[in-house]
Amino acid sequence: MDQKIQEVNLSQVKVHDGFWSARQRLIADVVIPFQEKVLNDEVEGVEKSHAFANFRIAAGMEDGEFYGMVFQDSDVAKWLEGVAYSLIVKPDKALEKRADDIIAVIEKAQQQDGYLNTYFTIMEPEHRWQNLQECHELYCAGHMMEAAAAYYDATGKDRLLRVMERMADHIAARFGTDKQPGIPGHQEIEIGLMKLYHTTGREKYRNLAQYFIDERGKNPNFFKEEKEKRGWVHFGTDPEDTAYNQCFAPVREQKTAEGHSVRAVYMYTAMADLAHATGEKELLDACETLWDNITQKRMYLTGGIGSTGEGEAFTIDYDLPGDMAYAETCASIGLAFFAKKMLDIRPSDRYAEVLERALYNGILSGMQLDGKRFFYVNPLEVNPGISGKLHGYKHVLPQRPGWYACACCPPNLVRMVMSLGKYAWSQSEQAIYSHFYLGGRAEFDQAVLEVESRFPWEGKVSYTVDPKPGRGSFTLAVRISAYAKDTKILLNGMAPDNARVQEGYLHISREWQKGDTLEISFAMPVRRIYCNTKVRSNENCVALMRGPIVYCFEGVDNGADLQQLRLLRGEEITTEIGTEGVLAGMVVLKAKGKRMATEKTLYSENRPTGEPAELKAIPYFAWGNRGENQMRVWIQEA
């Protein structure tokens, strides 16, 4: 790329999308207010948060004790970031006022030297910066930096941004080459610092992000030595588990995605962002290697990552048990972060397809359709009586619970969905990139684009261009993924003469005129997807996708014992628009299949026989909305 690609500012994008707008409204109307009440301890029956109160106490405005996790501050940060995006999606003066008020409290809670963390300020001021492994000071700071940048972008108000610049300056004064060595236990500060850098332009913050990235793994014993030096523990987690902490090697030498999957992808996100900013090839190569390892060996079909509940972690290549998956919502979100940073380096379907896959499947499945319940863990198979109950399956809940004491996933989902415009678009001096179809209006330096989209249920989208004076000469690059078949492209009703396709992006470079309209239409036949035979879990199975949507089979539609179902090879799979209940408006799939009979004995010399059966599959993200029942993505093919 000769021209560096940049993220858009969310306020450039206005979403009017048949699929996403309703979800954004749901989050604005239901999830964010609910979360605010939780943070304010106004919801009965959920785990007490105390997160706002912690800030008031640290600010000296209220008496009391700290309560909650050592990283409780991050819940406020993530809420504020979500609020910032929400104010763009749906302006709300009263909400903005309340956000301003809590920002004022946060400012007061900041210490003279710039330090900000309510746990240590209230509880253990003498223990600051001694337990980077377990105590999440840098993690909380990173999230608050993200919130600060987002709030500034959304409102133009820089109060929180200034607070977090002071905190960043405080951190920079303490950690670095020739200062105190340090790396975060849970990566996130790297992302926060890069956002601070992008927002303020101050290279100091980029350099500090780079320091934390460069420092990791240089001394694999860092956390062990840190523990020995301080002589106390918080949770008691193992400082020597260098895979868990991604400390097993310097980041540029890491070839496989290891350890806690959220920490890992947060780190890769910052690495890609930094590589983009500095142009460093070695770091970019490491990102590519890790990307390939994840997406070609350690990723569930849904874009879920993390195959074990122990350490919420990656395991080994091709170990992808659907019924024991961790596949944390946050990890899929982190994978989408990583994908977007790679896309900004090089727009390619190989990244965008994963971003879209995670978004429409492993991320969206994290939220009940009514916005009231959430999954941490997004399995590809559940079996009532086993899932959530038996050893090895306890983390796999067959239904979404209401809220979590460690409430990371719901607000992460909020900020992802509310800032979707940042993921759908990128821009450069020369080009505008559309990574996936998001209806609405997007304003760039060159032009305003109006997008109409019937995605993901129909392959029909149009871009109407209104160029700015003297800026009409640019490239519009629209991704058309490999799942699109029989694609028709019309520019003002005619086949464009200068279209070229590069890595799954249709590039049209021209002098755009007001009202120019690019129409793209394509078929999305149902695809039978097969899993690499190195994977033990999906032997002889097939999964169904249509466009970016992964489908699944639920007991409520197909009866119990889904393992008895067989999808027949060669049989057509038909589509229907759901008309009732939660499935209304969604494309559901029907197929002729078989159900294998239940034999009388446990073991038999008789091969099981089957009877014809009608099979129905629904979008994976919609599973678990109709009561507890069996669910499977992968199904036997016969």
Add this chain to the structure above:
Amino acid sequence: MDQKIQEVNLSQVKVHDGFWSARQRLIADVVIPFQEKVLNDEVEGVEKSHAFANFRIAAGMEDGEFYGMVFQDSDVAKWLEGVAYSLIVKPDKALEKRADDIIAVIEKAQQQDGYLNTYFTIMEPEHRWQNLQECHELYCAGHMMEAAAAYYDATGKDRLLRVMERMADHIAARFGTDKQPGIPGHQEIEIGLMKLYHTTGREKYRNLAQYFIDERGKNPNFFKEEKEKRGWVHFGTDPEDTAYNQCFAPVREQKTAEGHSVRAVYMYTAMADLAHATGEKELLDACETLWDNITQKRMYLTGGIGSTGEGEAFTIDYDLPGDMAYAETCASIGLAFFAKKMLDIRPSDRYAEVLERALYNGILSGMQLDGKRFFYVNPLEVNPGISGKLHGYKHVLPQRPGWYACACCPPNLVRMVMSLGKYAWSQSEQAIYSHFYLGGRAEFDQAVLEVESRFPWEGKVSYTVDPKPGRGSFTLAVRISAYAKDTKILLNGMAPDNARVQEGYLHISREWQKGDTLEISFAMPVRRIYCNTKVRSNENCVALMRGPIVYCFEGVDNGADLQQLRLLRGEEITTEIGTEGVLAGMVVLKAKGKRMATEKTLYSENRPTGEPAELKAIPYFAWGNRGENQMRVWIQEA
């Protein structure tokens, strides 16, 4: 049955069997001496036992502290029981002398009131009989009663028998209706008391066994109340887990096999023994119901039971994950105990087939072929890198370890294999029953039988009868299982004219003459076995059996990635006699199959394709003897 069937005394049977004699010698020459050294703390590098020392200390012969598990005494009991059987298989005066010596120590360790338990005697005499849930006093007593009966049967020496009668009297004086209520936390005393009853004829012991059986589950809160009353804990295990403890209902009302699988089958064994002794139909019906539940819904193909490592327990119907199996060696041994007691009530292939299945597969797999290493857990699939390492699979070791701190399985295997004669035969006034083919000599009231057998590798066995004077009129009932095909039966070279088959047993009733020979020969074609489609784990899979032997596929023969193998439907499976190494002399299987190719991508629209591959299967019991590698019993069929 008009005539009650009885167990044989082991000294009636002399084993000379092509398959089993070598294993008995191995145990006599390697395992028992090794175990003796362990109990004497003479083996470096294994967990310290201290079990003999505990008895010497309790006997006042030595100073010191108790060391080991609260049930450490049972290791001595099980060793003594194994020694007793071994003295029959292979007389050894020096060994007998050492056993006599330790029995003298045990006698000295017995308290004035008959109480015998070194832990409480040394450590907490004031806490005797207060923690039946956790402290295994009754369990240890049961095992020592079994040892006492066995040692008396083998040697005619009654010193240990008298010790255990005094202990039984002590227990009977304390527990019972109108006395202190009590049930054992880990069932075993019931079996021990029944053996004491069978050996001494004293109904008091049978009544006490009945008391413990009747009492269980009457008050599901018994252990909870016991804990509250005493106010201390030993391990801290949950007294309210009534499924784990089989206390969820009175035993006659239990319809499903629940909880800790060894405790469960030990209890069912005693229930069946008691039902046989008393003729009680309700208790027998309960046994039948539990038998059906286990064998038709909760048993691995190998005769393994217990689907989860958590609580070493049964889970739910049809939950039989091969790669997460617990399938403890002891549990399969307990299942064989249960089967034998049911066989004594009613000789039927339905019990004998399971006894034999457990014996040749899930029990025998517990021991390395060299007798030096042992499995607790007998999975039906292992995957190096996952088994023994990842969450949910940690209990599934891919190779047999040397010895265990909780050393229950190795001595249990010892006593099972060394007392095989008791399982092969039963007797009544009118009939002699041969439950499976065991070469050698067996003496009954009616006759002496010489058996020649090429089982299990060949379906060829003969019984030569030498009747005792005036006792020649009896029925010889020989089981011929359903897996035998093209069976030929010759009595003195001619087809017998009065043979009848009942529940899988060939009955020949006649006036037997000296030298009469019954020859049975049959084919054992390789059988493709299919699993009930209610089981999720074996979808589209097939397993191979030949006679009672379950086969498995190992990486060393078939290459890595066994999940890529396909056995082809309809293809012939050929047999070969192994010639090399550990497989020498065993029938191994060869089949034309396929190996599915490894695709380049993780997910693809291309259905995987396969190349022809030669597949080799070996007896399951022999797996894990050629280094760590992948192993599977169930394999995809195409």
